[in-house]
Amino acid sequence: MWNLVILDDDTRARRRLAAALTGQYGHLVQSRPVAAAGGVLADLVRRANPKPDAIIIDPASSDVDAPALIAMLRHGSGRPVLAITAAPPSPAVATAADALLPKPCSPAALHALLGAVLRRARPRPLIAGHLTADLATRTATLHGRPLRLTRAEFDLLARLLARPGAIVPRTALSDGGSVDVILxxxxxxxxxxxxxxxxxxxHRGRGVAVRVPG
Structure with a gap:
């Protein structure tokens, strides 16, 4: 299961891809117009926020500086950015993006390309002692044994493991639901x-920290 962001001003195409990637493949998908890229960038630069596994964008669907936007998304997330567009991409877009796919594209083709790109860009697991969270597969282990975590539990754990030893405020630990219940x-x-x-x-009044047992 991957955490994906789709940026496309074509509402119908964006929603079709999001529905297919969610329904057929079980991925978590945020679907937004390109005009909302500023909000996505703001989320990406917050260190406590989990990063998406990949970002998919139609750079020809808006009058923004597409190569610059793709570069900012890649830098902010540290993850691959795939460009899908009906128009031939400019050399600058082709250079900025990690992969290109003609539009319209089938969900199967996009899913296959995402898999190939993510295998090349697989992030290192987050580790504290014998506790590990693999962001690529969204799985966690303790002493080598798999932990059966919900999405919210894994996200909370990943946010803590991304900043070992640091006290992470409760407001940064959950996108929804009670932090106390999830914790x-x-x-x-x-x-x-x-x-x-x-x-x-x-830490009462401050937040939660993950530490390696002494």
Whole structure:
């Protein structure tokens, strides 16, 4: 399962791709017009926010500086940016993007290209002691044993592991739902409690930090 962002001013095409990538392949997809790229960039530069696995954009669907926008998205996310466009891409766009696909494209073709690109750009796992989160596969292990985490639990864990030792404010730990509930469920799966923490340490009024047990 991948976390994807689609930026396209063609609402119908954008929603069709998002629905197919979600329904057929089980990915998490944010679908926005290119005009919303500023908000996406703002989210990307917040260090506590999890980064998408890839960004898909139609750079010809808006009058923005497409190569510059693609470069900013790549820099902000540290992840691949795929360009899909009906018009022949400019050399600058072709150079800026990690991959190109003609539009319209089938969900199957896009999914296959995403897989190839992400295999080349697979991020390193986040590790603290014997606790690991693999952002590419969205899986986590403790002492080598898989943890069965919900999306919210994995996202919270990844945000903490991305900043080991740092106290992450509660407002940065969840996109929705109660942080306390998600944190409690995650602690139970790690075999710890708030009163007897091993990895997840709460700092009252400040936030939560992940630390390697001594």
């Amino acid at each position: 409690s469920r995650l602690r139970a799966k790690l075999g710890e409690t708030a009163g007897r923490p091993h990895y997840l340490h709460t």
